[in-house]
Amino acid sequence: MKKFLKIVGIVILSLIVLVLVAGLIAPKKYHIEREITINAPREKVWSHVSNLEECHKWNPWSEEDPNIKVSYAGNLGTVGSSYSYTSEKVGAGTQTLTKVDQPQRVESHMKFIKPFDGDADIFINLQDAGAGTKVTWGFDTQYSYPMNAMLLVMPMDKMMSESYDKGLNNLKRISESN
Numbered sequence: 001m002k003k004f005l006k007i008v009g010i011v012i013l014s015l016i017v018l019v020l021v022a023g024l025i026a027p028k029k030y031h032i033e034r035e036i037t038i039n040a041p042r043e044k045v046w047s048h049v050s051n052l053e054e055c056h057k058w059n060p061w062s063e064e065d066p067n068i069k070v071s072y073a074g075n076l077g078t079v080g081s082s083y084s085y086t087s088e089k090v091g092a093g094t095q096t097l098t099k100v101d102q103p104q105r106v107e108s109h110m111k112f113i114k115p116f117d118g119d120a121d122i123f124i125n126l127q128d129a130g131a132g133t134k135v136t137w138g139f140d141t142q143y144s145y146p147m148n149a150m151l152l153v154m155p156m157d158k159m160m161s162e163s164y165d166k167g168l169n170n171l172k173r174i175s176e177s178n
Contacts, residue, residue, distance in 0.1 A: 030142070035135060041136045052077075053072055060165055068089075079099065095110045103142055105126070
C-alpha cells in the first residue's frame with residue numbers, strides 16, 4: 001500500500017510539474033478571427049451586428065440552449081449597453097458594447113462567469129465588398145499562468161472556428177433575407 005501511494009504521489013507531482021513547465025512555453029494570448037462576405041449592403045448588416053438584441057438572433061451559442069435566459073441593459077446599439085445570459089448548456093456571462101463606429105466597427109467586452117471566469121474582447125468589422133459586405137468577427141483573450149497550458153491541449157481553434165463560422169452563416173442568412 002505504501003508503494004502504491006508513493007507511485008500515485010509521484011504521478012500527481014509529475015503532472016503538476018508538467019503543467020507548470022507547459023505554462024512557461026504556452027502562449028498567454030489567444031486570437032481568432034473569421035470572415036464571410038454577405039450579399040447585402042453594409043447598412044443592413046450593421047443593423048444586425050451593432051445591436052446586442054439583434055446579435056442574439058444569429059449568435060451560435062444562443063441556438064445551443066432554447067431555454068437560455070437573456071436580459072438587456074442600456075440603450076441598445078450604444079456604448080455601455082449590455083446583454084447578459086444564463087444557461088445550463090452555455091454558461092453565464094455579460095457582453096458590453098465598448099465602441100460603436102457606425103457603420104464600420106463594433107467592439108465589446110465579454111465577461112464570462114460560468115463555466116469559467118474570464119474576459120475577452122470581441123470586434124466585428126464591416127467593409128464594402130462589391131455590392132455586398134465583408135464581415136470580420138474577431139476574439140481576443142488572455143490566459144494567466146499556468147492556465148495558459150490548456151491552449152496546448154484544447155482544440156481552441158477548431159472549437160472557436162466552428163462556432164464563429166456557424167454564427168457568420170446565421171448572420172448571412174438573416175442579412176440576405178427580406
